[in-house]
Amino acid sequence: MPASRMSIMAVALAAGMLWSQPAQAQQWLELNVGGYSLRDLDTRIDDDVLLENSSIFAFDLCELCGLNVGGEWQAGLGRYFEVGVGVDYHSGTAPSTYYDYVDDDGSEILQDFRLRITPVTFTVRAVPFGTQAAFQPYFGGGVGLYNWRYSEVGDFIDFTNFEVFNDRFVATGTDLGGVVLGGARFPIGSRMATGIEVRYHQAAGTVGVDQGFLAERIDLGGLSTRWTLRVRF
Secondary structure, three states, X not given: OOHHHHHHHHHHHHHHHHHOOOOOOOEEEEEEEEEEEEOOHHHOOOOEHHHHHOOOEEOOHHHHXXXXXXXXXXXEEOOOEEEEEEEEEEEEEEEEEEEEEEXXXXXXXXXXXXXXXXXXXXXXXXXXXXXXXXXXXXXXXXXXXXXXXXXXXXXXXEOOOOEEEEEEEEEEEEEEEEEEEEEEEEEEOOOEEEEEEEEEEEOEEEOOHHHOOOOOEEXXXXXXXXEEEEEEO
């Protein structure tokens, strides 16, 4: 069965599990804030636009990392399992310049690479000690719909005549991906809990060489580390 079809089935299954929860099931709203780190250049997918750009442009990939914020609605499946649906937001801008070329007046030829990722995730967690324990480690995973926007804005070289021109190249999409997670929570009273969670995302989109980019795809995968605050309602 194709991976895309399996992902769609997993999303549908997760959504069905969420909507089928009885009214008396425990439900929580969890807010999170933390950081998002993209995969390093040496681990990115083949034909990745940022990997290809690194051979021509001088930029710091970490500039595309940064603050991640989000929220998730969660519901209990008995004492030891939970399902959730959440949305996160991350964006970053990396200033760039050509390695080996300058403008006619000797100034640098500058651009900005900008990336925004907004995943909607459907997850399942196992809580080995139970959701009533004083210390609640957990692990799980799921699937996501990764909405993204990538752009390159600024001055560029036309290598057919070496003229410098100003332009903007933009690609957008929504692609299926996967997420695995792990963390731990500490209850605060009977209705709140706080904790730390780590998520690893795997997803990719198509930017298109025919749209002016140097490669066909973009690797959206990375690691998010977040502080969480959960409230029961």
